[in-house]
Amino acid sequence: MRWGGASRRDLRQSSNRGTGDDHLFELEGVSRITIFVPRHHKMKGYRELKALLEAAGCQVTYPSQAPTALREAPGPQYHAVNVESADRMPPEAVKAAHRWAHRRDLLHSFFRPL
Numbered sequence: 001m002r003w004g005g006a007s008r009r010d011l012r013q014s015s016n017r018g019t020g021d022d023h024l025f026e027l028e029g030v031s032r033i034t035i036f037v038p039r040h041h042k043m044k045g046y047r048e049l050k051a052l053l054e055a056a057g058c059q060v061t062y063p064s065q066a067p068t069a070l071r072e073a074p075g076p077q078y079h080a081v082n083v084e085s086a087d088r089m090p091p092e093a094v095k096a097a098h099r100w101a102h103r104r105d106l107l108h109s110f111f112r113p114l
Contacts, residue, residue: 020102027094031085032111035101036078037062046081049100056093059084078107088113 027033037043043062050060063079083089083097101108
C-alpha cells in the first residue's frame with residue numbers, strides 16, 4: 001500500500017480510462033485534437049481510427065510535431081498524433097478521437113478557434 005493507501009493495482013484501475021464522454025461538451029467546435037503517445041506505446045486501433053477520421057474529412061498526421069504552443073508540454077519522450085480539420089471537426093470525429101485517447105489513457109489537448 002502506498003499513495004494514500006492505494007496500491008499500484010488500484011491506481012491502474014482508477015485512472016481516467018473511461019470514454020471521456022463526461023467532458024465531451026468541452027470539445028464542441030474544435031478544429032484540432034493532439035494526442036500524445038509515449039514512444040514505445042502500442043498503437044492498438046490506430047489504423048481503424050485513422051480511417052474513420054479521414055472518412056469524416058479530417059487530416060491525421062503521425063508522428064507529428066506538437067503544436068507550437070505545446071511543444072514543451074509532454075517532453076521529448078512523446079510522439080504527437082494530430083487530427084485537424086480546415087473548419088470545425090465533425091462531432092463523430094471528435095468523439096472517436098477523444099474516446100480513443102481516453103481508452104488508452106493518453107494525454108490529449110485540443111484547439112478551439114475563437
